[in-house]
Amino acid sequence: MTTIIESRIPVDDLALEATLQELPEARFVCERSVQTDEIMPLVWARATDEIELETALDSDPTVDRWSRLATAENEWLYRIEWEYETRLTFRILSASPTVVLRAHASRHGWSLRLLYPEREEIERTLSFCDEMDIALDVVQIRDADNRPASRYGLTNEQYRALVTAAERGYFDVPRSVTLEDVADELGVSHQALSERLRRGHSALIDEMLQHGSVFE
Incomplete structure (x- = not known):
């Protein structure tokens, strides 16, 4: 049975903690993209000031490099290359056959919606988080049927x-x-x-x- 879980991870266990400490009002949403070797490369950001945001990204230890791709009102689309440990965590959380349906972050933490073709695969994710001391909190589990x-x-x-x-x-x-x-x-x-x-x-x-x- 295909299963969807709603989960939360503290920002200090995943990414962008330093940026969100500097800009607690900021929001980030990872854009879904076709499968590439990059992990969660496209990220929409919302903040009050782009200069402050990009200064924070420059000094964030979870971000190796970034480039701005698009601009809207108080929203910017970035291509982000994450540092190694962050990239590894994202990669394992989204490892096949798991599908990341949603990933967004605020000062309250990361919110992830993960789809598992087989319910048993959830245990793999939970075991990985235990081994890596990642505080993944499963908020909801539901079957993804045709109703x-x-x-x-x-x-x-x-x-x-x-x-x-x-x-x-x-x-x-x-x-x-x-x-x-x-x-x-x-x-x-x-x-x-x-x-x-x-x-x-x-x-x-x-x-x-x-x-x-x-x-x-």
């Missing part, structure tokens, strides 16, 4: 609640039905439906902003 709910990071109940509410016009302006109407159709309480919609919205916002936009 729409799974693809969007929703529970079946959240998916059904959102779809039913949308189909009945609950999200229309003005609304065609009340929350109580939708709850009655689903056979749940007003409070239960309200909670499912809130949690479903939160999951969708996280999923869409992580994939549809570079940053949260």
Whole structure:
């Protein structure tokens, strides 16, 4: 069974700790790219000042060298060559058949979404992190099946609640039905439906902003 894990790693166990100490408001997102010999080479950065950011990157011991490829408003795309130990850690975390679906960093740590074609492969990653004293925290494990709910990071109940509410016009302006109407159709309480919609919205916002936009 293909499995997805959501995990976190402290910045001091992976990369960019020095930069994020200098610029705690900065955010970094590794851009997915075709398979190359380089490891996580394309990184979007968001900060308030590009000169301060690039000065911090110059002195960050986890960065060997960098070059800027593109510029947007307070966002920059860099090609980064990581130093050896950082490159090794990235390489093992993303070693075949594991697929890194998402990797982004803030002062709170690195957030990684990893896909494993075989659930047993997760143990390999955990063993590596133990051996290297990397504090990988598994936040969530879920099966990546063909259910729409799974693809969007929703529970079946959240998916059904959102779809039913949308189909009945609950999200229309003005609304065609009340929350109580939708709850009655689903056979749940007003409070239960309200909670499912809130949690479903939160999951969708996280999923869409992580994939549809570079940053949260």
